[in-house]
Amino acid sequence: xxxxxxxxxxxxxxxxxxxxxxxxxxxxxxxxxxxxxxxxxxxxxxxxxxxxxxxxxxx
Numbered sequence: 001x002x003x004x005x006x007x008x009x010x011x012x013x014x015x016x017x018x019x020x021x022x023x024x025x026x027x028x029x030x031x032x033x034x035x036x037x038x039x040x041x042x043x044x045x046x047x048x049x050x051x052x053x054x055x056x057x058x059x
Contacts, residue, residue: 013058021047021054028058 016024025038034057042050 010058014055017054017058018051021050024054025057 013024013028016027021042022035022039025035029035038050038053038057041053
């Protein structure tokens with residue numbers, strides 16, 4: 001049962017990493033350095049850089 005929940009959380013985070021990268025990183029790592037780095041990368045790097053970083057953090 002808990003493996004299913006963990007799997008569903010991972011899928012949700014991957015979807016969020018594509019749509020809203022900073023939110024996915026926040027859900028995974030909290031309000032730390034990774035979040036702020038991803039926010040800057042998303043704003044400055046034209047979104048795709050933030051998506052790549054979020055997927056690295058989440059996966």
